[in-house]
Every structure is written in structure tokens, then in C-alpha cells.
Amino acid sequence: MPRKYWLMKTEPDVFSFDDLKDRPHQTEPWDGIRNYQARNYMRDEMKIGDRILFYHSRCDPPGIVGVAEVVGEAVPDPSAWDPKSNYYDEKASPENPRWCMVSVRYFETFPRLVSLEELKADPKLSEMRVVQRGNRLSIMPVTKEEFDYVIKMSRKS
DNA sequence: GCCAACGTTGGC
DNA sequence: GCCAACGTTGGC
Numbered sequence: 001m002p003r004k005y006w007l008m009k010t011e012p013d014v015f016s017f018d019d020l021k022d023r024p025h026q027t028e029p030w031d032g033i034r035n036y037q038a039r040n041y042m043r044d045e046m047k048i049g050d051r052i053l054f055y056h057s058r059c060d061p062p063g064i065v066g067v068a069e070v071v072g073e074a075v076p077d078p079s080a081w082d083p084k085s086n087y088y089d090e091k092a093s094p095e096n097p098r099w100c101m102v103s104v105r106y107f108e109t110f111p112r113l114v115s116l117e118e119l120k121a122d123p124k125l126s127e128m129r130v131v132q133r134g135n136r137l138s139i140m141p142v143t144k145e146e147f148d149y150v151i152k153m154s155r156k157s
Numbered sequence: 158g159c160c161a162a163c164g165t166t167g168g169c
Numbered sequence: 170g171c172c173a174a175c176g177t178t179g180g181c
Contacts, residue, residue, distance in 0.1 A: 011179090035164075058179055116180080134162040136178050163178075169171090 004045060005147040007053040007130055008068070008104070009138045017054050017065045017109065026106035027071055031079045032087040034099060038139040042102045043074045045141075052104060053142060053150055055130065056113075063115035064150060072103030110154035124149055 008030070010016065020028055033039055050070040056062060076097030079085040092098040120131045129140045142150075 009179090037164095060181095062180070134178095136163055138178090159181085161178100161180100164176090166173100166175080168173095 001047070002144075004047065004050045005053070005142040005144055006041070006046065006050060006070075007055055007064070007128075007140050007142050009055045009057045009130075011058045012056045013059070016056065017068075017106070020054075020068065020104070021106045021109070023106075027103055028105075029072070029075075029077075029101050029103050031077045031101045032085075033077070033101065033138065034087060034089065035138065038137055039099060041139050041141065043100050046070050046073065046102045048073060051107070051147065053147065061113070061115045061117065063113045063117075063119070064110065064154070065113050066109040067107040067151075068104045069107045070102055071105040074100040074102050077101040112154060112157065114150055114153050118153065119150075122149075122153075 015028075020026060030042070033042065048070055052068040052070065053064045054066050054068050055064050076094070077087075077099040078094075079087040080089045080092035080097060080099040081094060082088060089098060116131070119125050119128060125131060125146060128142065128146055129135050129137065
């Protein structure tokens, strides 16, 4: 089974790539996803060893800062039934978890940020979901070609 | 901080 | 099951 490729968004003010790097084992359970399409990708398709383009949103400039990898496949997200959590969902329970999470581990920081502006400007990446207008998915698939191309961009000045 | 583009909710 | 209202996302 060949590995798959993904892009995950995060707001660096909330949880940044450096925060991930600083975690024990450089690993974090990706809780708090409350979008069905994103959940389904995690639940059905994300497998150990998959690679992730790590994207910083709501910052200046927005863009891809590095690569992470999937180290734990989907399990129920306990924050969903924790009333104290920001991600609390009253319709979720341990019996009916509704939401799930994968675990991600830091892999490498790019030598430089690859900005959204650059992604948008490159015709080779015109099909990438992250450059489409109005896209709000926080987890989305990326093709191997796109992934490899972004890695190459990160190594050019 | 504004606001357009989304996804979700719930009345009917 | 339609769709208006509402809440959220995220670039700018």
C-alpha cells in the first residue's frame, strides 16, 4: 500500500509547527476536528506513514512550513464529550464518539516557508485544494506529484 | 477586524 | 428535503 499525502491546516497562534516539534516524542493527537469531510479522511484513509504538508493559516504570510507524518490511526476524540473542552459536542459520547483523531509527528521543517501566494502563482499546483477559492477544509488530500513539487519549492530560494 | 464563502441547523 | 438563518473559516 503506497503512502498517501495530505495537507493539514493549523493556526500558529493556537498550535504551531514549533509547538508540535516541542511536544513529547514530537507527537500530538489531532483532536478538535469538527468537520465531517475532514473526519472521514482521518477515519477512512489516513494510515501510519502517510506524509502531511503542515500549513499555517490566519497568519502573515500563510503557507506551508514543513512536513509531519501520521503515527497513529483514527481513534475516538475524547475532547468531544469533555464539557470543559473548546471542542465539546453535546451529541458525542464514549458510546457514540462521533468524532475521531489521528496522531501526527513532526518530520522536518522546510528551509523556508512556501507561501500561499507562491502556491497560487504556480500553474503546476492549480489543482491543489488549498489554492481553490473559498476552501475551508482543514484536512485535505494532496497528490504525490504535488507533495514532491512543494518539497522541491521549499529547497529553492 | 472585515466579510465572502462555506457548512450546519432546524422550522416548515 | 428545502432553504433561510446562523456560526465559522481564513485571506486580506
